[in-house]
Amino acid sequence: xxAEDCPxxxxxxxxxxxSRCGRYKKERFVKIAGGGTDLPQALGVIxxxxxxxxxxxxxxxxNSRPRYAQNWWAAASKALR
Numbered sequence: 001x002x003a004e005d006c007p008x009x010x011x012x013x014x015x016x017x018x019s020r021c022g023r024y025k026k027e028r029f030v031k032i033a034g035g036g037t038d039l040p041q042a043l044g045v046i047x048x049x050x051x052x053x054x055x056x057x058x059x060x061x062x063n064s065r066p067r068y069a070q071n072w073w074a075a076a077s078k079a080l081r
Contacts, residue, residue: 001072003042004035012069013046020050021069043068 011029014021024032024046033042043066047054052064 001039002035003030003033003037003039006030006039007072008070013043014067014069015047015050015052016065016067017063018050018052020047022046039068039072 006026006029009026011024011026012021013024029042029046033045037045044054047064047066050064050066053059053062054064055062
């Protein structure tokens with residue numbers, strides 16, 4: 001799923017390590033991340049300015065743990081009905 005295909009009117013992002021959180025209207029989220037960007041990569045774009053070191057394949061000890069806060073699958077299944 002790409003950023004422009006987001007089934008929700010707002011996108012919520014949070015970090016389970018530092019408790020940073022943010023809410024973006026879909027239009028702003030798409031503008032920041034890019035409409036054709038896949039959602040996992042879009043999350044990386046949104047949290048690019050995070051001070052915590054991110055987990056990468058070469059560094060599994062990073063602390064940054066960004067996540068989408070909403071239940072995407074429930075929203076997507078409702079949108080498809």
